[in-house]
Amino acid sequence: MDWGMKNRLSKIINPKDGHTVMLAVDHGYFMGPTTGLENLSEMIKPLLPYADVLMPTRGGLRNYVSPEIDIPICLRVSGGTSILNKDNLLHEGIIVSMEDAIRLNVSAVAFSILVGQPFERDTILSFTKIIDEANRYGIPVLAVTAVGRGLGKDAKYLSLASRMAAELGASIVKTYYCKDFDKVVETCPVPIVIAGGKKIPEREALQMAYNALQDGAIGVDMGRNIFQSSNPVGMIKAANAIVHKNATPDEAFEIFKNNK
Numbered sequence: 001m002d003w004g005m006k007n008r009l010s011k012i013i014n015p016k017d018g019h020t021v022m023l024a025v026d027h028g029y030f031m032g033p034t035t036g037l038e039n040l041s042e043m044i045k046p047l048l049p050y051a052d053v054l055m056p057t058r059g060g061l062r063n064y065v066s067p068e069i070d071i072p073i074c075l076r077v078s079g080g081t082s083i084l085n086k087d088n089l090l091h092e093g094i095i096v097s098m099e100d101a102i103r104l105n106v107s108a109v110a111f112s113i114l115v116g117q118p119f120e121r122d123t124i125l126s127f128t129k130i131i132d133e134a135n136r137y138g139i140p141v142l143a144v145t146a147v148g149r150g151l152g153k154d155a156k157y158l159s160l161a162s163r164m165a166a167e168l169g170a171s172i173v174k175t176y177y178c179k180d181f182d183k184v185v186e187t188c189p190v191p192i193v194i195a196g197g198k199k200i201p202e203r204e205a206l207q208m209a210y211n212a213l214q215d216g217a218i219g220v221d222m223g224r225n226i227f228q229s230s231n232p233v234g235m236i237k238a239a240n241a242i243v244h245k246n247a248t249p250d251e252a253f254e255i256f257k258n259n260k
């Protein structure tokens with residue numbers, strides 16, 4: 001592996017413990033002004049000290065984030081459909097050139113593939129195009145893996161999508177937590193982080209993060225369960241304690257409550 005790729009990966013995954021807390025704030029690319037991110041700038045300011053990586057869109061980065069910021073960026077580079085287009089949701093293609101990603105000084109790029117839909121081929125071929133371009137410049141690609149509607153969050157399908165992403169060249173995989181998640185991790189040769197998904201009660205979200213880490217995930221790439229929490233700072237501190245300090249769900253929940 002090239003020095004540049006290794007160096008960027010070491011910014012995304014903390015070399016001290018091999019874990020990472022990624023803060024996902026890319027939702028606007030298909031959800032518009034998502035609850036909690038209406039003023040992205042104000043929301044993320046107090047959260048950044050507890051995140052290892054920020055995952056925005058390029059417009060989010062340019063319009064809401066100071067260039068003096070001291071945090072590695074994993075830039076969302078896939079998109080093309082909105083939340084209103086339910087049948088085509090996640091029928092994504094390339095939305096950012098690698099040239100612009102480099103101009104933005106990113107440490108990684110993120111691309112979504114959807115496995116198990118008639119249009120899966122489109123997302124996968126665009127994904128491999130991004131991998132070839134990113135590899136040319138030593139930029140790691142994080143694959144966001146989702147499966148078609150109706151397949152559910154099931155280890156059988158999430159391991160299929162995650163393994164495919166790794167075999168196609170992803171450096172990191174982001175997928176959903178599910179029952180028997182250890183099987184998803186075991187059969188994926190690259191590190192896995194979990195997505196938070198829709199907002200759920202804080203104690204449950206922390207338990208999910210803990211379970212994922214116990215099953216071998218290297219961290220979280222969470223958005224709504226942090227910025228839509230009643231206490232976003234408490235929530236990211238609690239997630240950070242699970243990921244980097246081995247906190248139990250109860251200990252993490254105490255951190256959440258005590259940071260009101």
Ligand code: 5RP
Nearest residue numbers: 024027195196197222223224
């Ligand atoms: C869509 C995404 C989201 O944009 C986002 O990153 C997910 O974060 P969360 O589910 O934790 O809110 O990945 O595929």
